[in-house]
Amino acid sequence: MSSLLKNIIRFILFIFLQVYVLNEVPPLHQFIVPYLYFLFILWLPYSLGRFGLLLLSFAFGMTLDYFTGTPGLHAAPCTLIAYLRPFLLNLLIPQEGKEQSYAEPSPKSMGWAPYALYAGLLTFIHHFYLVLIEWLQFGDFLYFLGKVTGTTLISLLLILLSELIFFRKAKYRTNAA
């Protein structure tokens, strides 16, 4: 399957999963909201240019916002992590050209420890910014701290689960592709 087709399918699946499954889960606690949709941005291929990455993430966030009725709320953190992603990848990937040989970030292509750091940092930044925007509209500092921590932990758990369930074969990029 081509990379483009795969990412289009992922786009739709992640939106539907977030809107119709995760947002429908009855809240266990006021701090816990299961967010997983931004994993789409984490899984985008290395070959995508930085500007394309920004625009795609913005469009992705806005699509989700249409469903939840809050235009801009999810799009803002999405563009933020899309902007930071290339810097973080440059820091974490050894410079011997691994990014030339693998198609997209995954535990297999980066190693579990760097990948965990990559996913953890971007998840934290995403939730921090998302909850910050919510909090500016109506504030309570304890609520802010608790919600950032709670949602980050739940999201990391969900990411770990999806990495284990949908084990992506780390494809080598060939000249033909």
Added chain:
Amino acid sequence: MKNIFLFIRRYFIFLSFLVLQVICIVTLSTYSRTHEAFFSTAANEVTGRINSQYSGVSTYFNLKETNRQLAEENARLRNMLAQNFQAPDSSIAQVTDSSYRDSTTRYRKFTYLPAHVVGNSVSLPANYLTLERGSKQGVEKGMAVTGPQGIVGVVVAVSDNYSKVMSLLNRNSKVSSMLKKDNVTGSVEWDGNDPSYLTLKGIPRSAKVVKGDTVLTSNYSANYPSHLMVGTVAAVNSDPATNFYTIKVKTATNFFSIQYVNIIANKRYNEQTELENQQLKNQ
């Protein structure tokens, strides 16, 4: 001039990032303030269609609960029928005459339009419902929405076949309500924490409130008819700094399983709001 172009070219990614961020924040802030985004009509139609597909599946899981609610409402309404309140010797014809012809043609103020809920959220800080009934079917912005058990929210955006309702579980929502016992009026808001509880503010300490009291909509709102169920008092907190109670209210509507609602059209809504918003001269 050349330097400006060089600068833009060098920081192109960062600048586009900033532009996108500004777009996000601006749309978000204007949307929350006025509840009408410029794209809401078009987007409503698309997401509404997908929502109704999904809701077609999920309604089956709640059929039993929906049935119970509708049966209860039917029983309640049947108890309110005019025939139930007749003295044995008064004539039926008189009662039917006066209640039907006059009230429907001349004095009707509120009309109830049934609608199917195709989208709903409870876990976000700003929750909305999507209904499958739009401007073509007579829905307008500002109409109130009530469920079988209690009030639900207010219509904030309308497209051809769908409408978007700001539910009570939204931090911008504010409903004028009163205690059933002594008609003291306050306003019901949501603090954003627990989807089963609302906050009733503005009740003076002179009012006697106890746990379990009923809270109804007041006479002062333009879109809600009075005496609709809002909820029951769950806890009473008195803030020593002010002269008012802060009352925790359990919602009558169960927002987790809401399936069918009624949109309430007020014939004289525009007339009333226009008069209320009029600037009085020569004061």
